[in-house]
Amino acid sequence: MHDDVEKVLIDEEVIERRLDVLSERILEEFSGRKFVVVVILKGALVFTADLLRRMPIPLEIECINVASYHGTTESSGQVDFLDAKLPAVEGRSVLLVDDILDTGRTLAAVGEKLRGQGAEVVKSCVLLSKDKERDAEVEADHVGFYIGDEFVVGYGLDFRGLYRNLPFIGVLKQGVIEDSR
Numbered sequence: 001m002h003d004d005v006e007k008v009l010i011d012e013e014v015i016e017r018r019l020d021v022l023s024e025r026i027l028e029e030f031s032g033r034k035f036v037v038v039v040i041l042k043g044a045l046v047f048t049a050d051l052l053r054r055m056p057i058p059l060e061i062e063c064i065n066v067a068s069y070h071g072t073t074e075s076s077g078q079v080d081f082l083d084a085k086l087p088a089v090e091g092r093s094v095l096l097v098d099d100i101l102d103t104g105r106t107l108a109a110v111g112e113k114l115r116g117q118g119a120e121v122v123k124s125c126v127l128l129s130k131d132k133e134r135d136a137e138v139e140a141d142h143v144g145f146y147i148g149d150e151f152v153v154g155y156g157l158d159f160r161g162l163y164r165n166l167p168f169i170g171v172l173k174q175g176v177i178e179d180s181r
């Protein structure tokens with residue numbers, strides 16, 4: 001699997017140190033108020049698990065399953081909600097967690113959905129934010145790292161369902177992407 005990686009963009013140790021800071025800031029943001037964490041699956045799974053283990057407070061975890069990439073390296077522009085039932089967030093404060101902010105459509109669509117379900121406050125946190133113009137007007141309240149406009153994998157992020165279990169964030173060799181076409 002590591003042979004498919006062209007370069008490591010952010011290594012494990014750097015991610016770990018950043019999570020220490022991020023978790024502190026999020027706790028400050030909610031300043032003692034209870035909140036529910038809504039994880040956008042599957043990409044935010046690894047990141048959220050590590051982030052929440054740094055938060056020694058009573059909190060609940062809910063998951064929401066959406067898809068927008070459909071096995072390519074470009075967003076399809078459409079956000080599909082894959083769950084029959086959405087988390088119950090009425091009157092609650094929510095921390096919405098995603099792996100990466102790209103076109104912005106996912107975070108915008110999920111945020112809107114949760115507000116529509118009656119969430120009182122929706123704050124967001126992403127591991128990565130791509131430096132590009134967004135299709136949806138949205139920015140995250142908390143960002144792990146800002147990166148260039150390139151396709152990355154690892155630490156939860158996939159290409160065609162693979163590479164989520166890489167412990168770092170990296171860029172795939174061009175050949176790997178082309179071979180799978």
Ligand code: IMP
Pocket residue numbers: 043068069075098099100101102103104105106107150151152153157158159
């Ligand atoms: P957005 O809706 O375009 O902001 O895209 C968000 C979703 O697209 C993320 O939750 C990821 O699942 C996926 N995505 C965007 N960029 C990348 C990438 O570079 N690698 C892997 N998945 C990505």
Ligand code: MG
Pocket residue numbers: 040041042043044099
């Ligand atoms: Mg995703």
